[in-house]
Amino acid sequence: MAAALAPRLLEALGPDAVRVDPEDLAVYGFDAYSESVLPTAAVVPRDAREVAIAVRIAGECGEPVVPRGAGTGLCGGAVPTRGGLVISFARMNRILELDAANRRARVQPGLINLDLSRAAAPHGVFYAPDPSSQKISTIGGNVGTNAGGPHCLSYGTTTNHVLGVEFVDGAGELHRTSIDDPGYDLTGLLVGSEGTLGVVTAVDVRLLRLPEAVRVCVAAFADVEAASEAVSAIIGAGIVPTALEIMDALITRAVEAHYHAGYPENAGAVLLVELAGAPDDVAAGEHVLAGIAREHGALSWRAARDAAERDALWAARKGAAGAIGRIAPNYYIQDACVPRTRLPEVMHAIDAIARDHRLPVGNVFHAGDGNLHPLLIFDRREKRQVQAVVDAGTAILETCIAMGGTISGEHGIGHEKRETLSLVFSADDLAAMARVRDVFDPARRFNPDKIFPSGAMCGEVGARPAVRGA
Amino acid sequence: MIVRKRRKPSYALGELAPARTVEPEDAAAAALALSDAARAGEAVVAHGGGTLQQSANAPARYDVALLTRRLDALHAYDPRDLTAGAGAGITLDALRRALEEHRQFVPFDAPRPADATLGGTLAAGFAGPRRLTYGRPRDLLIGATVALADGTLASSGGMVVKNVTGYDMGKLYVGSHGTLGVLVRANLKVLPAPAARRLAISPFDPDLRARVVAHARARLIEPTALLVIDGFPGAASDAPRDRRPRVVALFEGSESAVERAMRAYRSALGAAGVGATRVLDDAAAGDAFQSVLDAYVEHAGKASMTFVARGLPASAAERADGAIALGAMFRATHAAAGYGIDVIADLRTGDVVARFASSGFDANRAAEFVEAAAMIRETLGPAQRLAAHPAVAGLVDAWGEPPATLAAMRALKERFDPKGVLAPGRFVGGI
Numbered sequence: 001m002a003a004a005l006a007p008r009l010l011e012a013l014g015p016d017a018v019r020v021d022p023e024d025l026a027v028y029g030f031d032a033y034s035e036s037v038l039p040t041a042a043v044v045p046r047d048a049r050e051v052a053i054a055v056r057i058a059g060e061c062g063e064p065v066v067p068r069g070a071g072t073g074l075c076g077g078a079v080p081t082r083g084g085l086v087i088s089f090a091r092m093n094r095i096l097e098l099d100a101a102n103r104r105a106r107v108q109p110g111l112i113n114l115d116l117s118r119a120a121a122p123h124g125v126f127y128a129p130d131p132s133s134q135k136i137s138t139i140g141g142n143v144g145t146n147a148g149g150p151h152c153l154s155y156g157t158t159t160n161h162v163l164g165v166e167f168v169d170g171a172g173e174l175h176r177t178s179i180d181d182p183g184y185d186l187t188g189l190l191v192g193s194e195g196t197l198g199v200v201t202a203v204d205v206r207l208l209r210l211p212e213a214v215r216v217c218v219a220a221f222a223d224v225e226a227a228s229e230a231v232s233a234i235i236g237a238g239i240v241p242t243a244l245e246i247m248d249a250l251i252t253r254a255v256e257a258h259y260h261a262g263y264p265e266n267a268g269a270v271l272l273v274e275l276a277g278a279p280d281d282v283a284a285g286e287h288v289l290a291g292i293a294r295e296h297g298a299l300s301w302r303a304a305r306d307a308a309e310r311d312a313l314w315a316a317r318k319g320a321a322g323a324i325g326r327i328a329p330n331y332y333i334q335d336a337c338v339p340r341t342r343l344p345e346v347m348h349a350i351d352a353i354a355r356d357h358r359l360p361v362g363n364v365f366h367a368g369d370g371n372l373h374p375l376l377i378f379d380r381r382e383k384r385q386v387q388a389v390v391d392a393g394t395a396i397l398e399t400c401i402a403m404g405g406t407i408s409g410e411h412g413i414g415h416e417k418r419e420t421l422s423l424v425f426s427a428d429d430l431a432a433m434a435r436v437r438d439v440f441d442p443a444r445r446f447n448p449d450k451i452f453p454s455g456a457m458c459g460e461v462g463a464r465p466a467v468r469g470a
Numbered sequence: 471m472i473v474r475k476r477r478k479p480s481y482a483l484g485e486l487a488p489a490r491t492v493e494p495e496d497a498a499a500a501a502l503a504l505s506d507a508a509r510a511g512e513a514v515v516a517h518g519g520g521t522l523q524q525s526a527n528a529p530a531r532y533d534v535a536l537l538t539r540r541l542d543a544l545h546a547y548d549p550r551d552l553t554a555g556a557g558a559g560i561t562l563d564a565l566r567r568a569l570e571e572h573r574q575f576v577p578f579d580a581p582r583p584a585d586a587t588l589g590g591t592l593a594a595g596f597a598g599p600r601r602l603t604y605g606r607p608r609d610l611l612i613g614a615t616v617a618l619a620d621g622t623l624a625s626s627g628g629m630v631v632k633n634v635t636g637y638d639m640g641k642l643y644v645g646s647h648g649t650l651g652v653l654v655r656a657n658l659k660v661l662p663a664p665a666a667r668r669l670a671i672s673p674f675d676p677d678l679r680a681r682v683v684a685h686a687r688a689r690l691i692e693p694t695a696l697l698v699i700d701g702f703p704g705a706a707s708d709a710p711r712d713r714r715p716r717v718v719a720l721f722e723g724s725e726s727a728v729e730r731a732m733r734a735y736r737s738a739l740g741a742a743g744v745g746a747t748r749v750l751d752d753a754a755a756g757d758a759f760q761s762v763l764d765a766y767v768e769h770a771g772k773a774s775m776t777f778v779a780r781g782l783p784a785s786a787a788e789r790a791d792g793a794i795a796l797g798a799m800f801r802a803t804h805a806a807a808g809y810g811i812d813v814i815a816d817l818r819t820g821d822v823v824a825r826f827a828s829s830g831f832d833a834n835r836a837a838e839f840v841e842a843a844a845m846i847r848e849t850l851g852p853a854q855r856l857a858a859h860p861a862v863a864g865l866v867d868a869w870g871e872p873p874a875t876l877a878a879m880r881a882l883k884e885r886f887d888p889k890g891v892l893a894p895g896r897f898v899g900g901i
Contacts (some may be wrong), residue, residue: 102820146634157632159641160609169878179608180780181873182854183898184650184882185595188608188641192634209692236550238573238662280726337630339551369632409632424635425625432616432624432886433637439881451636 005061005085006041012053018043028086029079031071033416036079039066039086046091048166048174048201055199056172058085064445067195069110069141072133074333075414077145077194081449087199089140096202100125103207104163109140109200116205125207128155131410132318139203146192148410150243150317151274153368155208157410159191166202170441174201189436194412195447197440211242211276215286216310219298220267224248224351224363227269228343230296231367234289235340241285243274244368251320251364251375258323261316262309264300271298271367272317320364321375328377331362332389334396338405340370349399350374357392359385371409372400398423413451422453481517481535484528484864488515488535495540497615497623497654504652505621507534508891515893516648518590519561521582521767524857525594526647527868530895538589541654544568546629553612553629555657558589575663577604581767583760589653595645596856598763599695599816603722604661607644613657614640616650619887629657642882648893649901650886664694664722668732669755670739671706671748674698674715676791678742682717683817685738691731693818695720697762700797701812702825705765706758708748713812715794720759762814766823767857771810774827775839775866776857779850782820793822796849800826800842809838822850831861839865847871872899 006020019025019042029038040063043054058065064084071078080086089110097106100123107116113134117126130149131137137147143165148157155161164178164187175198177186190197221227227246234244247255247263247270256265263270271293275285290301304310316323324331338346347363354361354376362375376392378385397407397420407413407420422430434452437444481488489512494500507514512533517523541557542564549572556565562576562583569575579598580586592614597606604610613627616639626639643653672678679698685691699705700715707716721731732749739747750758766776782792793815800811808829815822826842828835843866847853855868872879876899883901886892895901 146638148632152632156605156609157634159638160605175875175878177875178873179606181875182852182869183873183875183879183901184646185608185641185644186875186878188638188644191641192638232550235552238549238552240552240662278724278727278730280730281724284724284726337628337632339548339553339629340631341548341550366632370630371632404629406628406630406633406635408634409630410634412634413636421636424628428622429625430636431622432618432639433626435885436637436639436642436882439878439885 005058005063008057008061009041009043009054009085012057013043013045013050017045017050028068028088031073031076031078033074033076033414034079036076036081036415037083039080040083042086042088044088044091048168051087051199051201052168052172052174054085054087055168055170059170059172059445064448065199066447067140067144067199069138069144070112070133070136072137073141073145073414074335074411075408075416077412077414077447077450078141079415081415089138092201093138095119098123100207103209104204105207106202106204107139108202109138109143111139113137113139113142120207121210124210126210127205128161128208129158132321134318139205140200143191143200143203144194145410145412148366148369148371150245150366152410153244153366154240154242159188161206162187162191162203163206164204165190165200167198167200169198170443170445178204192412194414194450196437196451197446199446213279213282214274214276214310215282216304216313217273217286217290218263218302218313219271219273219293220264220300221269221271221297222299223268224347225344226297227271228347228367230271230293230298232341232343233292233296235368237292239285239288241273241289241368242276243272244366245272245317246270246363246365246367247272247317247320248363250360250362251324254323254327254362255316255320258326259312259316259319261312263313263316267299272313324362324375324377329379330377332376332378332393334372334374334376334393335408335411336372336397336400336405337409338370338372338400338403340368342403342405343367343370346372346400346403346405350396353392353395353399357388359388359392366409369409370405394420415450418449418451419453421451483515483523483532484860486529486532489533491535491537493537493540497541497617500536500541500652500654501617501621501623503534503536504617504619508619508621508889511889511891513891513894515896516589516593516652518559518587518593519582519585521580521586522590522594522596522856524767524863525596525855525868526893526896528864528896529893536652538587538652538654541589545655546657549574552660553631553657554660555613555629555655556588557655558587558653560588562586562588562591569660570663573663574660576610576658576660578607578610579763581763588656592644592653592656593646593648599697599819599821602818603694608641610658611640611644611656612659614643614653615655616643616652617654618651619889619892623654624651627657631659647896649883649897650892652892666723666725666728667752667755668721668728669706669750669758670719670732670735671708671758672717672739672744673746674700674717674794675742675744678717678739678744679791681738681742682719682735685734691721691734693719693731694722695759696817698793698815698817699762700794701810702765702814705762705814718762720755765814769857769859770812770825770827771829773831773835773839773859773862774825775843775855775859775862776823776825777843777846777850777853778856779822779853780820782822782851796824809842823856824850824853836862836865869898
């Protein structure tokens, strides 16, 4: 059957839209997490109709379908695990409609996240979810993982900004959903389903009005725990700025070496705060936040002078992972979320775990949301270190779960964390989710081997230990 | 668990009353009640405060009323986390009181919060005027536990504000009217309460409408809610019986931001020559706004039916004028026959709420109600019923034309409730 896939796709869509040579397929076999097996074929469709044709042919050939945005995912969500078809949205990257008056847009899934806000800005509106990868990641990929970003603290994640989608089902039929439709919220199910329920071919998004005033401030602290205490206190005081980000010393130094954005290089930790809204509110908010920060040990507090400095601070923050790449042979970035009051405690625990495993750790994270991103630094040529990273990563997730948190805040489960999912959810919880999968993808051809633990589909969830003790 | 024989048909829906009620004391008991009913083939309808029961169809079969009122605990609320977890049966007022103490709130726009429950509000999925500022119920739910027809309890999400761990099942349950399972516990994102609130009520005037819309576009004001109300006496009106068309603007935020918006709003009023504006502060503003939400489910006359059309993709100006025109059109054709119409146009969200009422009701009038509903749906597009007198509720499908994705919805129902015991027939397309 697999042999039939490529010729049938070529016949239906032509050589311009279909890739079958191994050297062409190599780019579809990896994402930011891992390399995996190559697909049998890849298509680069020009429109939804071609996506539907490709999905239908894959179905008739019994082949899996893996949708792919920019491949920036950190959990193996976009890589094939058993050949089949990869659908790349590289050519479906247009804004179909921008309706600034009603604050909405209709876009193709391959549109780069930042391109949407850039196109919307002259109309006084923007698209709020801003993952650090926004210069290259796509709206479709963001929809798949329900991507977040620093500004989700006050604006919410991707799912809060998607008004509807167009998607292709397993039979190759096109459907359109809207959160205003009567009936079950299919839009809400599809967002964050990591391509396991259908292939999204268009997205209706909500746009927000650009804030009148924006202020970005930087505070220096002695260490991450002190900065975390300040964040917990700010949230506890009932103040929700637009962003509250922490970088530890290791990350700050790496970022400054690369970007020279003006972060205090000698600080043990840096808190990046953004306030947005009416000018008076922003000014008053800064006053209150600076006070709370000082009470919790802030060594300095400084506001960016102008938009250029503000942009530079943000560019550096969002480029942190890349900057680490310059000083570390390899790194593994973890994603977990805890209740905000547990931040200081969990940061302390992560530090201890890293020391136990003799791994350097950097922390750059969405502190206001309790969304952690410890970066474990290692050298993949050292076998001991590779095992230590796996063990430390697991220990961190277990710690977060024990604190009432969860194992992914914004990157998704993908292939990487599928076995860990049963640490968070019971067999009954997973069975309810599997019912949704049964409806949309009974044959398990949409992005197989993702999200669900390997035993989950045959009724043996929980029968096997998903993660070895660290 | 208390199992009580029915004494009075207070949980009746349409022409059916349940043979018995159950009042589970915890989540496990709720799950057990469902599996018992499923085994016996009994149809179950969950009841919270009953405030939005008319927004779904009457059930096709109905044996057991599952009352969630004992599931009313506030399980987990640490104000420093800005999250709260509570049982489905807690009333919105009780929840509000607990949060108010810490100057926090959950911005549900729900009618009759003294009766409305958390579970019922989520199950009905009702999203009101403030949703562009604060989000819809679907956006506020971060974790859910649901009792399923097979007697299992299924949780999803958690107690964190960012979460992509497994499917976002909460989205599926919100607005599902208990047709897939019974929500027993919900975790919510809570927000700092706005420090100040003002509500301005002015007589409707097309010039005022135009200026307010222009002001909003020029960023001078961003009301939390901006409504044109025609009729609905008692809903932010000057006197209980006052039906005159009016513009209602709600401003929430910091004291300085609200003051600044009010100055700009007053200048729009002045420029339009509208003098007679009443401005209410804080608690009074909140009460007046609540009176509008309450009106969404209030009955009128001897028989009435209320519909909401969502998010009309027209300009704010067209929405307001369209709503006023709709009212005028109905009055011109129906007033003499003892019919009335009330309309609310939400200039921010594009929702239009329309209530058709008659001063008397008999069998002959049934056809007129069917016609009126059709006319409302023809004028406004797909509109969901929000409320109806029992006498007329059965005349018109609560949901109107089902969406093109109905087949997937039917398949979900079949997979979650294969025996069809959960609120059968209440949902879209007969689900």
